Amino acid sequence: MSPIRRVLPALFCLALLPSAARSAVVGARSQGAVPAVVAVPGMGAAVGSMLGASPFAPLSAPGLGLPAFASALPAAAAARPVPSGSEAPSAAAAAVRAAAPVQTAVRTAPSAVAVSVSGRSAAREPGEELPGFRGRPSGLGRHFQALRRLFGARSDEALPSGGADAPVAAAAARFEEQISAMGSELRRPNDPLLAKVRRYGLDALRKIADHASQGLISPQTARIRTSADEPPPPVVDRELRIGVYPVAADPFQWAHMLIGLNAMAELKLDKIVFVLAGDDPRKPGMAKADFRHAMGRAVLGVFGPLFGYSSIALGTQYDGETNIFRILSLNPFQSIRAFYIVGGDHYRLKDKNGNDDTLLKIQKKLDAPGLIDRSRHSVSLAFVERDEPLDRIATPLDVHFLRDVGFEASSTLVREGRYELMPYAAYDYVREHRPGLYGIGEPVAR
Numbered sequence: 001m002s003p004i005r006r007v008l009p010a011l012f013c014l015a016l017l018p019s020a021a022r023s024a025v026v027g028a029r030s031q032g033a034v035p036a037v038v039a040v041p042g043m044g045a046a047v048g049s050m051l052g053a054s055p056f057a058p059l060s061a062p063g064l065g066l067p068a069f070a071s072a073l074p075a076a077a078a079a080r081p082v083p084s085g086s087e088a089p090s091a092a093a094a095a096v097r098a099a100a101p102v103q104t105a106v107r108t109a110p111s112a113v114a115v116s117v118s119g120r121s122a123a124r125e126p127g128e129e130l131p132g133f134r135g136r137p138s139g140l141g142r143h144f145q146a147l148r149r150l151f152g153a154r155s156d157e158a159l160p161s162g163g164a165d166a167p168v169a170a171a172a173a174r175f176e177e178q179i180s181a182m183g184s185e186l187r188r189p190n191d192p193l194l195a196k197v198r199r200y201g202l203d204a205l206r207k208i209a210d211h212a213s214q215g216l217i218s219p220q221t222a223r224i225r226t227s228a229d230e231p232p233p234p235v236v237d238r239e240l241r242i243g244v245y246p247v248a249a250d251p252f253q254w255a256h257m258l259i260g261l262n263a264m265a266e267l268k269l270d271k272i273v274f275v276l277a278g279d280d281p282r283k284p285g286m287a288k289a290d291f292r293h294a295m296g297r298a299v300l301g302v303f304g305p306l307f308g309y310s311s312i313a314l315g316t317q318y319d320g321e322t323n324i325f326r327i328l329s330l331n332p333f334q335s336i337r338a339f340y341i342v343g344g345d346h347y348r349l350k351d352k353n354g355n356d357d358t359l360l361k362i363q364k365k366l367d368a369p370g371l372i373d374r375s376r377h378s379v380s381l382a383f384v385e386r387d388e389p390l391d392r393i394a395t396p397l398d399v400h401f402l403r404d405v406g407f408e409a410s411s412t413l414v415r416e417g418r419y420e421l422m423p424y425a426a427y428d429y430v431r432e433h434r435p436g437l438y439g440i441g442e443p444v445a446r
Contacts, residue, residue, distance in 0.1 A: 165209040167220050167305055172205045174302045181424040193420045196407055197254045204258065207265035208306065217241070219305045222270030225330040226310035235333050243272040243382070244327060245341040246313070246320030248411065249296040250286050251430070251438065253421045255409035257299075259384055260307060262402055263341055267382060272341070273308040274300060275323050278316050289314055291434060298429045321361040328377045335376045339400070347383045347390050347399075358383075359395055366397075414438060 179198050183189040211217045222240045223233035243263050247256055260272040276296050279289045286292075293311060300307045312323055324340050346358040356364070362379060365371055372379070380398040383390065390401065414422045415438050427440060435441030 164215065164218065165213040168205055168209040168212055171303050171306050172202065172209075175201055175205070178302055178424045182420060182422070182427065185424065185427065186420060188420070191420050193407060196405075197258065200258050200405055201261055204261035204265040208261065211265070211268050216268050217264070217270045219271050222305075224271075224273070224308075224327070224334060224336065226273055226275075226308065226327055227312055228330065230330075232331070232333075239335040239337055240271075241267065241269045241337050241339070243267070243269045243339045243341050244275060244310075244320070244324045245272055246275040246277065246323060248277045248283075248286060249274070249292050249299075250411050251292070251414055251426045252296055252299045252423055253409050253411050253414050254423065255405045255421075257303065257307075257423060258405045259341065259402065260303075262405075263339065263382055264306060266402060267339055267400060269339060271306065271308050273310050273327070275310045275313055275320060275327075278313045280317060287437065291437075294433070295426055295429045299423050299425045302423065302425050319361070321358060321365065324379065325365055325371060328372060328379075332373065332376070337378050337380065339380045339382050341382045341402075342384070344383045344385045344390050344401075347393065349393065359393065359397065363395065363397055 176198070179194050180189070183191055183194050188194070208217070212219070221236060222242065223236075224240065224242060225232050243260065245256075245260055245263070249256070256274075260274070263269060264272060274296065276293050277289070280286060293309075293314065297309050300309045310323075310327065312326055318326070320342065321340065324338055328336060328338060340358070340362065342358055348357045349360050351357045358381065362381060366379060378398075380400060382400045382402055384402045384404055386404045409421050417439055419427060419440070430437050430440045
């Protein structure tokens, strides 16, 4: 092959390389979260010949920023770290965690492979397995498209000096794969609802990435204790801004995910902790808690470290307004500003039966002596306005309002067969572990 023909593929790939790509790969590698650099036959040989490097070696050069990104980006997208905030399983949730495999494996081609983890290179035998997840759509182009849409990057932009936004870029790539996988599963790759989900999600992720790059938030270091059986994480010398979002997750649907992303973007939150409900005897038709929690963890893993999981509601019937204070009490030495996220239908003093609703519940708990350490902890509220703006209610509480997702979405609709509203990770988990639930595993209307 002539030298020109050997070099052209590499030059083409370099022209496509967005500035965010290097940040995504290098940042993920520095955290040890993904097997970062996997060289690509052909491209490695072509660029290697220019740099004097041997074929298949991980490549880098000033101004190129090319750590064999064609394989590194899919690896970064496929890695699904368990969300921070619940690193150690509680006794009540041990079976749930064991039943929810977050990663499977993707087998590599039988060729020489080099892998760099945390800045150190290590050899892998041909055919050894690398982390990935089942149902991942193929195609490097999707990853570049995700990063380009997320950051608006151009090939001639200067590479970012830091890597604080790398976890966001990796989460964006996994988010894109969820959309593509469900479109493929339903044989509707251009489904308008999925297109809306993609646009809304990437808009929020772009803002989150900006916050991270400016040092306003740090999802990867914001770790709190969310179960009594978890060891306390190291105390961070700053106030953590944590969203607490109680959901039944029967099942998770896209509005849950998008509201969480929007809350992070608009309120500059370090992390969203989803508190999944336990079993409720008042709702006998709800899927059992052990299954919902396992399925929920599979979904939240897609968005780690932006989203975290809490099992604190397992085995209890405490409401969300109680659980947020229980979580704060588990972190006595960490400064936390917690944001309780809830639907706008709870923005009222009393419910239709005359019982206290969210505003009064939170206010009374804040006023209760000894329930909260005001020197370290505070609680704000964030209500989701679903239709028209809510009429403001006089309250001493710190209240914020979030926009709705702009389309009708509910777990009820998913259970009725609207699977495009469902993250693919949840769909695939049901199909594999409990076929027939929500009608999944049965013939899908085309």
